[in-house]
Amino acid sequence: MIYYNDHYICHMEMSKTERTRAHIIASTAAIFNKKGYAGTSITDMTKATQLTSGSIYGNFANKEEVALAAFDYNLANFRRLVQLEVNKCTTTKDKLYMYIQAYHSSANLKFPEGGCPMQNALVDADDTFEALRKKAAEGIMLWKKDLVTVIQQGIKEGVFRPETKAEKTALHIIALSEFGFLMYSVSRSRKQSDEMLEIAMEVAKSIVRD
Structure with a gap:
């Protein structure tokens, strides 16, 4: 059984081609x-x-198609791991915090090898692989939507300050988190990325009502 495109896929339910x-x-x-x-x-x-290469290209038109499917796979698993932790939280405030804490080294989650697939894909695609760039951008937008939804819910519940700009706050958190991933890529030090995530947590805490 594998997890792909937000669904569990049972090998017993798949054709030979699908399994391959x-x-x-x-x-x-x-x-x-x-x-x-x-x-x-x-x-x-x-x-x-x-x-064999013939078997691979007998199932995919080209390397681009494999790369796009691999990105979908990585992103689905990346999001699933975070969402599983968020779903354990019982309050809106804790859910927002978990969207940040999940990436901290202390969470010890088994993210896809290589780090954040969205950041990797955006760097990799640059101006040469538009389909991959679009998929990565859509992934960022999904992340933003998750954060905006929980922030708006918290405002409605009176947990977060009523003047909070949900989209601006979400983008601030994403920017800090992504910079943390970049720092890890550069330094291979989780300390560097954790420090950026801690700043992102300060942003989240700043919108909580006293």
Whole structure:
């Protein structure tokens, strides 16, 4: 069973072709997230999947199609891990905090290898892979929507300050979090990324009513 595009997929319910495609996606997802589209070779893909290049391209039109499916897979798992933690929270305030704490090293969540798939994809796509850039941008917008929804709910409940700008606050939190991921990519130090997440937490706490 794998998790893909926000659904659990049971191998018993899949055709042979679907199982092969799912295997290719799951096997190459970490490679694309770490090495990027340009950096991932067909040799990397055949080694990871234990399939021939003919088998891979018999199931996907080209490397671009595999990369896009791998991104969907990574993003779905990335979001699922965070949402599972958020769903454990019983208050709106704690849910907002968890959207930040989940990325902190103390949470010890098993995120996709290579870090944030959205940031990786945006850097990787640049101006050369528009379809991937769009998918990464959509992922950021989903994250923003999650935060805006919980902030607006908190304002409605009287938990957050009524003058709070939900979208502005959400973007502030995302910017700090993404910069934290970038700092980790540069320094390989979780201390650097954790410090940025702690600043993001201060932003979240600043909208809580006294």
